[in-house]
Amino acid sequence: MKSVNVRLGDRSYDILIGTGLLGQAGRLLKYCGFNDRLIIITNPVVQALYGNTLRERLSADGFRVTILTVADGEEQKSLDVAGRLYTQLGDCYAERTTPILALGGGVIGDLAGFVAATYMRGVPLVQIPTTLLAQVDSSIGGKVAVNHGKLKNEIGAFYQPVLVISDTATLKTLPANEFASGMAEVIKSAVIKDSDFFTIIENNRGKIKALDDTALEEVVFRSASIKASVVIQDEIDMSLRNILNFGHTAGHAIETVSDFGVEHGHAVAIGMMVAAKIAEKLGYFENGDLIRLKSILEGADLPLIMPELDTGKIIMAMKHDKKIAGGKVRFVLPKAIGEVFITDEVNMSLVEEVISG
Ligand code: NAD
Numbered sequence: 001m002k003s004v005n006v007r008l009g010d011r012s013y014d015i016l017i018g019t020g021l022l023g024q025a026g027r028l029l030k031y032c033g034f035n036d037r038l039i040i041i042t043n044p045v046v047q048a049l050y051g052n053t054l055r056e057r058l059s060a061d062g063f064r065v066t067i068l069t070v071a072d073g074e075e076q077k078s079l080d081v082a083g084r085l086y087t088q089l090g091d092c093y094a095e096r097t098t099p100i101l102a103l104g105g106g107v108i109g110d111l112a113g114f115v116a117a118t119y120m121r122g123v124p125l126v127q128i129p130t131t132l133l134a135q136v137d138s139s140i141g142g143k144v145a146v147n148h149g150k151l152k153n154e155i156g157a158f159y160q161p162v163l164v165i166s167d168t169a170t171l172k173t174l175p176a177n178e179f180a181s182g183m184a185e186v187i188k189s190a191v192i193k194d195s196d197f198f199t200i201i202e203n204n205r206g207k208i209k210a211l212d213d214t215a216l217e218e219v220v221f222r223s224a225s226i227k228a229s230v231v232i233q234d235e236i237d238m239s240l241r242n243i244l245n246f247g248h249t250a251g252h253a254i255e256t257v258s259d260f261g262v263e264h265g266h267a268v269a270i271g272m273m274v275a276a277k278i279a280e281k282l283g284y285f286e287n288g289d290l291i292r293l294k295s296i297l298e299g300a301d302l303p304l305i306m307p308e309l310d311t312g313k314i315i316m317a318m319k320h321d322k323k324i325a326g327g328k329v330r331f332v333l334p335k336a337i338g339e340v341f342i343t344d345e346v347n348m349s350l351v352e353e354v355i356s357g
């Protein structure tokens with residue numbers, strides 16, 4: 001087992017990473033001071049794969065466990081579904097000290113996290129991420145949210161978990177496209193902060209694809225360490241945390257213009273190539289860095305080519321993104337592999353040239 005400590009004063013917590021950690025969840029939860037009631041929030045897919053076994057094990061360890069299930073899918077991140085969960089929590093007499101365990105991917109983590117942050121003004125939250133994206137990104141850093149109309153992830157809070165348990169064995173049942181989506185965030189982490197990690201991914205493509213236990217642990221550990229190091233410096237996303245959006249400026253616009261027909265990881269992969277090409281044209285990201293990025297994304301079965309979408313609409317979507325600063329489109333550009341900078345001074349005609357080129 002590997003661990004990363006997210007140092008945030010009295011909101012500090014550990015991210016525990018390892019194969020088969022779900023089997024040790026009872027011991028880990030007791031170590032955190034929990035010993036009675038637990039609420040698991042999950043979806044039917046994850047419940048069938050892991051939730052029922054986890055409940056049996058936790059019951060055998062002496063916990064009283066209630067599972068609350070929501071349907072699978074991004075639409076579940078809503079105030080309506082959160083409202084239904086509040087009712088169910090009330091009906092089963094969940095108290096302020098009763099922890100909520102978010103068992104699933106980023107959708108469950110964000111929704112259950114939002115409910116944990118708001119039910120009785122906050123109950124303890126344990127993230128148990130089961131997708132690669134959730135283990136390397138969404139379970140870490142405390143962003144919890146639901147969607148509301150056009151407001152995606154904009155009704156939420158910063159609410160740190162008390163523990164993250166990342167069982168890398170759960171990644172073995174992930175559909176291939178979900179694994180590839182998570183790899184986009186893994187590669188993003190390496191480009192923004194850790195060139196050694198980038199080389200490790202390059203040299204271990206085969207093992208990562210084969211879901212080798214040691215390789216998966218290393219990938220999740222290194223990515224989680226990078227995210228934690230950013231979060232502890234800028235918990236509430238005022239400056240540095242923006243670097244986690246490398247690839248997301250064009251990525252979000254592609255998702256929006258394609259009406260979410262292009263999935264997140266794929267859009268981020270294309271967005272990273274857009275940012276890298278802009279950087280190269282500005283004199284950064286030289287000496288074969290662009291070729292290495294292209295090759296590592298291809299090796300992770302991620303697309304590189306902009307889909308057939310209207311360039312004007314993509315530019316417009318970027319201008320309307322919530323992350324624009326003072327009306328200017330903000331980009332995270334790579335100087336080299338392992339180092340990025342944030343700028344809102346990129347000429348939009350250059351962006352248009354790269355996107356349509
Ligand atoms: P997801 O939660 O929808 O999970 C993807 C699919 O995999 C689902 O069908 C799910 O049921 C299934 N699944 C989960 N674990 C599985 C397993 N081990 N085996 C087989 N199937 C499994 O998608 P995601 O990519 O994990 O998360 C996306 C969400 O995360 C979005 O809502 C996004 O906004 C959010 N997000 C949040 C943050 C943050 O900082 N809070 C960061 C990035 C993304």
Ligand code: GLY
Nearest residue numbers: 137141143241244
């Ligand atoms: N996923 C971006 C962040 O956590 O800030």
